[in-house]
Amino acid sequence: MSNPVYLAVDLPQLDAAKALCEKVKGHIGGVKLGLEFFCAHGHHGVHEIAHLGLPVFLDLKLHDIPNTVAGAMQSIHVLEPSIVTVHASGGRAMMEDAKAAAGEDCKVVAVTMLTSLDERDLERTGVGGTPHDHVMRLADLAHAAGLDGIVCSGQEIKSVHDEWKDGFFVVPGLRPGGKATGDQKRVVTPRQARDDGASCLVIGRPISRADDPLAAAREIESTL
Numbered sequence: 244m245s246n247p248v249y250l251a252v253d254l255p256q257l258d259a260a261k262a263l264c265e266k267v268k269g270h271i272g273g274v275k276l277g278l279e280f281f282c283a284h285g286h287h288g289v290h291e292i293a294h295l296g297l298p299v300f301l302d303l304k305l306h307d308i309p310n311t312v313a314g315a316m317q318s319i320h321v322l323e324p325s326i327v328t329v330h331a332s333g334g335r336a337m338m339e340d341a342k343a344a345a346g347e348d349c350k351v352v353a354v355t356m357l358t359s360l361d362e363r364d365l366e367r368t369g370v371g372g373t374p375h376d377h378v379m380r381l382a383d384l385a386h387a388a389g390l391d392g393i394v395c396s397g398q399e400i401k402s403v404h405d406e407w408k409d410g411f412f413v414v415p416g417l418r419p420g421g422k423a424t425g426d427q428k429r430v431v432t433p434r435q436a437r438d439d440g441a442s443c444l445v446i447g448r449p450i451s452r453a454d455d456p457l458a459a460a461r462e463i464e465s466t467l
């Protein structure tokens with residue numbers, strides 16, 4: 244089985260991002276570039292990271308009217324991302340158009356409920372029920388829209404996997420035992436997420452902010 248870990252490179256400096264990826268590239272399966280990196284370095288930065296030879300996941304969390312999201316998908320097509328994210332709350336038509344505009348080899352996955360949120364946060368946005376209910380509802384919508392899968396926390400992954408057997412499931416909010424959770428609220432260990440059906444494990448600070456990122460990446464790999 245290939246390594247399911249995508250390193251979340253949330254760094255604004257291109258040289259530091261390249262150096263980090265270079266250091267750990269033998270112990271990860273891909274690189275996830277998010278808004279911080281993409282807003283700073285755009286297409287040029289993605290090309291620079293892609294030169295390292297690992298698949299690149301563009302976590303842009305697109306969320307707009309269908310026409311605009313489809314246009315954004317077309318604009319990133321040339322970068323040949325392995326995975327791109329959109330927000331499920333953008334609705335079915337937006338997700339359908341995003342998938343239709345994506346490259347053939349690009350998985351389009353929908354963010355359901357951010358792992359930094361809990362039930363209280365959900366209530367404050369006017370959404371009733373538990374995170375589990377909310378994730379399941381949006382997973383159904385993403386499935387109906389023809390997406391490849393979803394992004395959810397490790398706390399919901401087992402139920403999602405039971406309902407959507409051949410889906411592709413991205414799980415962030417991962418913390419090896421005892422590591423600081425920071426702003427993440429729905430957290431599990433990488434091993435737990437893998438055992439419960441995650442296809443792709445997104446891990447950032449436990450590697451990027453470790454005193455020794457290479458040792459941290461190796462340690463996580465050894466638990467999977």
Ligand SMILES: O=c1ccn([C@@H]2O[C@H](COP(=O)(O)O)[C@@H](O)[C@H]2O)c(=O)[nH]1
Pocket residue numbers: 251252253277302354356357358359394395415416417427445446447448449
């Ligand atoms: O629900 C979500 C969706 C995306 N993310 C992204 O994953 C990484 C997690 O980084 P850590 O440092 O391991 O916490 C980060 O890039 C987020 O933008 C998420 O955390 N939760």
